[in-house]
Amino acid sequence: MSASRPAQAPVATIRRRFLRFSSLLTAIIVALLAALLALQVSAQRQVRELERTVLPSWRAALQLSADVRTVNVQAARLPLALSEGELYTVRSLVDAAKALLLDSFEASAPGLSPTDEQSLRRTLEEIGTAVDLATDLAVRRIGLAAQEGSAPGVGEQVLSLERRVLLRQERDLSRRIDDLHLTLASHIAIVAADNERQLDEQRTRITRLRELQTVLLVVAGVLMAAVMFAQFRLVDRHLLRRLENLRRSMAEGMVAPQLISRGPPRDELDAMLVELAALLERLADQAQELQKLATSDPLTTQANRRSLFERLAHEVERARRYRRPLSALMIDIDHFKPINDTWGHAAGDRVLRSVADVLAATVRQSDLLARYGGEEFVVLLPETDAVDASRLGELMRSRVAETVQQVGGGHTAQVTVSIGCATLRGDESADAFIERADEAVYRAKGRGRNCVECAP
Numbered sequence: 001m002s003a004s005r006p007a008q009a010p011v012a013t014i015r016r017r018f019l020r021f022s023s024l025l026t027a028i029i030v031a032l033l034a035a036l037l038a039l040q041v042s043a044q045r046q047v048r049e050l051e052r053t054v055l056p057s058w059r060a061a062l063q064l065s066a067d068v069r070t071v072n073v074q075a076a077r078l079p080l081a082l083s084e085g086e087l088y089t090v091r092s093l094v095d096a097a098k099a100l101l102l103d104s105f106e107a108s109a110p111g112l113s114p115t116d117e118q119s120l121r122r123t124l125e126e127i128g129t130a131v132d133l134a135t136d137l138a139v140r141r142i143g144l145a146a147q148e149g150s151a152p153g154v155g156e157q158v159l160s161l162e163r164r165v166l167l168r169q170e171r172d173l174s175r176r177i178d179d180l181h182l183t184l185a186s187h188i189a190i191v192a193a194d195n196e197r198q199l200d201e202q203r204t205r206i207t208r209l210r211e212l213q214t215v216l217l218v219v220a221g222v223l224m225a226a227v228m229f230a231q232f233r234l235v236d237r238h239l240l241r242r243l244e245n246l247r248r249s250m251a252e253g254m255v256a257p258q259l260i261s262r263g264p265p266r267d268e269l270d271a272m273l274v275e276l277a278a279l280l281e282r283l284a285d286q287a288q289e290l291q292k293l294a295t296s297d298p299l300t301t302q303a304n305r306r307s308l309f310e311r312l313a314h315e316v317e318r319a320r321r322y323r324r325p326l327s328a329l330m331i332d333i334d335h336f337k338p339i340n341d342t343w344g345h346a347a348g349d350r351v352l353r354s355v356a357d358v359l360a361a362t363v364r365q366s367d368l369l370a371r372y373g374g375e376e377f378v379v380l381l382p383e384t385d386a387v388d389a390s391r392l393g394e395l396m397r398s399r400v401a402e403t404v405q406q407v408g409g410g411h412t413a414q415v416t417v418s419i420g421c422a423t424l425r426g427d428e429s430a431d432a433f434i435e436r437a438d439e440a441v442y443r444a445k446g447r448g449r450n451c452v453e454c455a456p
């Protein structure tokens with residue numbers, strides 16, 4: 001590993017970031033829960049407050065208003081009573097209604113302002129006094145009617161002055177009681193309206209708290225989703241995607257350069273990728289070396305017989321399909337055995353390499369020079385007819401002949417080559433084609449060597 005600092009495990013990186021994310025998430029959730037709890041407590045307190053004060057006072061105000069109506073209705077019957085019995089009954093009903101009204105008032109008192117309470121209490125007392133007075137007047141009216149021996153409620157014109165005065169007083173008092181009831185009723189209506197307003201305000205506040213709770217819940221959901229997505233991206237970026245890159249690099253046999261970080265490896269996975277890249281590079285070099293060994297001649301470094309026949313098959317096929325010319329030169333060094341015999345095998349090798357170099361320098365890039373065996377070479381010439389092949393053969397022959405060979409120990413020698421030339425026939429096989437070039441070499445040897453002979 002070429003890292004200048006220790007490579008960390010990717011899991012450790014993920015763990016560290018997960019911890020950071022989780023702490024953040026926990027803090028957010030705790031804060032949101034605290035906020036929700038505070039809102040809930042506040043909403044409950046408001047509901048309790050509503051139930052404790054406003055609601056009972058509102059209900060009591062409604063009850064008070066109903067009771068006031070009942071007392072009023074019963075009190076209105078006092079001036080109409082025609083006998084003591086009837087008066088007694090009406091008075092009992094008025095007292096019962098008054099008792100209910102007082103109960104309602106006492107129940108509503110805690111929800112009233114001190115001024116309201118005082119004012120209502122005073123009006124109630126006034127009603128009580130007026131009702132007592134109305135009862136006294138009715139008693140006197142009924143008693144007087146009994147003394148005079150006439151009906152207690154007959155027309156005013158036939159009644160005594162005293163009864164007329166009494167009846168008028170009763171009517172005035174009845175109006176007064178009506179007025180007092182109206183005052184009381186309007187006061188209670190104001191109190192009830194105020195209670196209703198408070199109720200509405202409380203309801204609005206509670207609704208707002210609930211809306212805020214909903215918003216907080218939605219925000220919490222969105223935040224949690226965002227954090228979870230961030231966590232997935234973290235695992236994906238630091239582990240899954242990089243494992244996939246590693247797997248793909250192994251399958252393809254190469255690591256894309258952009259996958260390797262420029263600086264020292266960030267973690268184990270980075271280091272593995274760097275090692276894999278180096279390993280794959282070494283393997284590629286070795287494969288290239290093996291390929292070279294398998295296809296080239298170690299002495300001359302030119303193509304060997306095997307790669308010659310591979311290329312030959314391909315070129316024969318191509319020439320036949322596209323009806324293009326294909327020629328071959330078979331080159332054999334003349335009297336090579338005496339060089340070995342005179343200067344030694346190493347000198348022979350040197351001469352072989354030198355001749356190969358001269359031939360290689362003469363052929364084109366698209367041609368193939370191969371060592372056919374011993375001191376024999378073949379040049380494969382695609383897109384070359386017999387005339388051009390013969391011309392190239394002649395050029396090779398002369399260049400070899402002109403080259404002075406160093407055979408060692410300061411000694412020199414000159415070698416020549418005999419060249420057989422053949423051009424592929426229409427349906428000729430690759431072997432037959434090379435065979436004809438070989439036969440042409442023999443003929444060149446027969447002609448005295450150092451010449452080019454073309455196959456018919």
Ligand SMILES: Nc1nc2c(ncn2[C@@H]2O[C@H](COP(=O)(O)OP(=O)(O)OP(=O)(O)O)[C@@H](O)[C@H]2O)c(=O)[nH]1
Nearest residue numbers: 332333334335336337338340345346348349374375
């Ligand atoms: N130094 C060296 N000699 C080789 C190598 N391969 C074959 N030879 C020699 O090449 C010589 C070929 O000799 P011959 O076949 O008699 O041919 P020649 O002496 O060249 O005679 P002609 O071909 O008739 O002109 C033999 O002595 C082989 O030992 C090699 O790789 N290195």
